[in-house]
Amino acid sequence: MKVLGVETSCDETAASVVDVTGVLSDITYSQQVHARFGGVVPELAARAHVEKVGAVVQAALDEAGIERPDAVVATAGPGLIGAVLVGLNMAKGLAAGWDVPFLGVNHLEGHLLSALLEERRPEWPFLSLVVSGGHTTLYLCKALGEYEVLAETVDDAAGEAYDKVARMMGLGYPGGPVVDRLAAEGNPEAVDFPRPRPKKGGLDWSFSGLKTAVRQHLLSDERAADADICASFQAAVIDCLMSRVNKASARTGVRRVVIGGGVAANSGLRNALLKTRHLDVYLPPKSRCTDNAAMIAHAGRLRLLQGQTDDFALRARASWVVGQ
Amino acid sequence: MNVLAIDTAGPVIGVGLRCGDVVIARSARITRGAEALLVPWARELVEEAGIAMSDIDAVGVAAGPGAFTGLRVGISTAAGLAMAIGVPLVPVGSLASRRARIADDVPTLTMLDARKGKVYGWAVDEAGQTLGGPADVPPEEAIAWMTPPFVATGEGASVYANLVTAAGGVVADDADDVAVGELARLAAEGLARGEGQVPTSVQPTYLRPPDAKPPKNTGVK
Structure with a gap:
């Protein structure tokens, strides 16, 4: 079964075809329009998606060497709703026009399962750390669709x-x-930034205090060199992330860890994970950590293989807890 | 010829199917959730007409102006359908299809509510010559393009009915109608004139720039 996946939940316009052999095509157009705004501007993102999505889908089909897939899936949320709608509706139109099954995929499930696309892939259960500009969550993945937030x-x-x-x-x-x-x-x-601790017994993160500490340091008279500030900030973030991964592994007894999301491309985090000897770490390549459609096509394909499809009346969802 | 038409430019959305000269259509006034209706409607209409999706010769779409998200939902759905069926996509002005409901020799002001106290307006005289627009303007400015008597249509005409009436105009009875039948006809005519496009190339006509401002200064650099 060849599955076309479409992803437009934030600032990447992406399409991919996957089948049982793996990824046949994986096209991503990264929007550059947001740089001068210092963050993703939802209306600009949606405009850029509708400009590119058709050409990106066509490129994915061409590269896979097919005219028509056996099913079409698309990110249906969570994400910027105006952005999600572009890819979701293109996918619905395509599936209806080809008369093939359609399925809406949870973007986070794409990240959770992206390590399963690789040749060296984890067995269930595994811990999945999804860490990006919009999410920082550690899941215990027990089986397809069974995810517990740790x-x-x-x-x-x-x-x-x-x-x-x-x-x-x-x-x-x-x-x-x-x-x-x-x-x-x-x-x-160089700079001793705080490592905010979770409430007793909990594993949650807080990053706003760390951000404030950096701000106070930047305004102080003893401001360190930029590289030292970045290294100290990154060390604090990675300490926080790793401490929860280690605790979660100890509590659950699950040693297999995968990561996904834009921050999973961070070399500091990747090195920290690989250096932790008691963890069995599965790192997707950096291009599969940031938003991509291969992970959406893949997650969709796994669900389609279980017999799941969605009605064309499926709504886009700005918020959507994965597994629900 | 079978033409499928999709219009999501305004608060009333619609899908129409024109087979020869016969039009069947679905429409509804909604505040959100167009994505849940368009493809199910298209499939219902195709079944009702006794044809298959693959029998569609072209897809027409209201390309704007109109609600930003609405335009994108309509265009991406229409583009997906046209790509998969392998037929051209014909963009039609959303003010033009609404104007097409009124007799050609009647001076007409067509308006869609653009929010923020403005309309997307377009005015034509009895000879079909443009008097103003299409433009993103305050309704008073659009109405000032007209000399009474005139007809105003489009759901913006209903929103600003008192201004239209005060200026000596008449609001069309069916001003809120989404006019997908006319959209399908204009798309068929456009196709005959060679205006069909590769589906991936059709873009919305927004008439209004995005509301995007650089972030406020954080105070440190």
Whole structure:
């Protein structure tokens, strides 16, 4: 079964074809229009999606060497609703025109399961850390559709903190890759930024205090070099992320860990995971950590294989808890 | 010729199917959720007409102006259908299809409510010559294009009916009608004139720039 997947939930316009052999095509157009705004502008994102989505879908079909897939799936949420609607409706139109099954995919499920697309893939159950500009959540993935939230952020997402810190430092947008690159050249112990702890017994994160601490440091008389600030900030974020992953692994007895989301492309986080010997880590390539359609097509295909489809009356959802 | 037409530019959305000269249609006034209706309606109409999706010769779509999200929902759905069926997509002005409900020799002001105290307006005289627009303007400015007597149509005419009446105009009885039948006819005529496009190339006509401002200064750099 060849499945076409379409993803337009934020600022990437993407389409992909997958089948039992793996990814046949994976086309992503990354919108550049948001850079000068320091963040994704929903109306600009939606306009850019409708400009590109048809050409991106056509390119995915061409690269896969097919004229018509056996099913069409698309991200139906969560995300920027005006952006989600573009890909979702194109997918519905395509499926109806081809007279093939249609399914709406939860974007987060795409990230959760993206490691299953790789040759070296984890067995169930596994821990999945989804960490991006919109999400910072650790799931226990028990089976397809059975996900338990073990930890999540109570305020900013980790990627959001990266973007805000980068903006405060005048490093541009998106901030994650720039901070990551500078951090590699800096001293992670130069500034002692706080590692906010969860409430007793909990595993949740909070990143807004860390962001404020960076701001206070930037305004202080003893401001460190940019590379040192980035390295110290990144070390704090990674300490927070890793401490919860380690605790969750100890509590659940599950050693297999996968990551997804834009911050999963962060080299500091990837290195920290790989260095943790008691974890069995599965890292998707960086291109499959950021938003892409292969993960959507893949998650959709797994559900289609279980006999699931959606009615064409399916609504887009700005918020959608994965697994519900 | 079988033409499927989709209009989601205004608060009343619709899908029409024109087979020869016969039009069947669905429409509804909604505040959100057009994505739940368009494809189910299209499939119902195709079944009702006793044809298959693959028998459709072209898809027409209201390309704007109109509600930003609505336009994108309509265009992406229409583009997906046209791509998969393998037929051209014909963009039609959303003010033009509404204007087409009124007799050609009647001076007509067509308006869609653009919110923020403005309308997307277009005025034509009895000879079909444009008097103003299509433009994103305050309703008073659009109405000032007209010399009474005139007819005003489009759901913006209903919203600003008192201004139209005060200026000596008459609001059409069916001003709120989404006019998908006319849209399908204009699309068929456009197709005959070679205005059918590759589905991936059709874009909305917004008439209004996006509301996007650079972020406020954070105070540190």
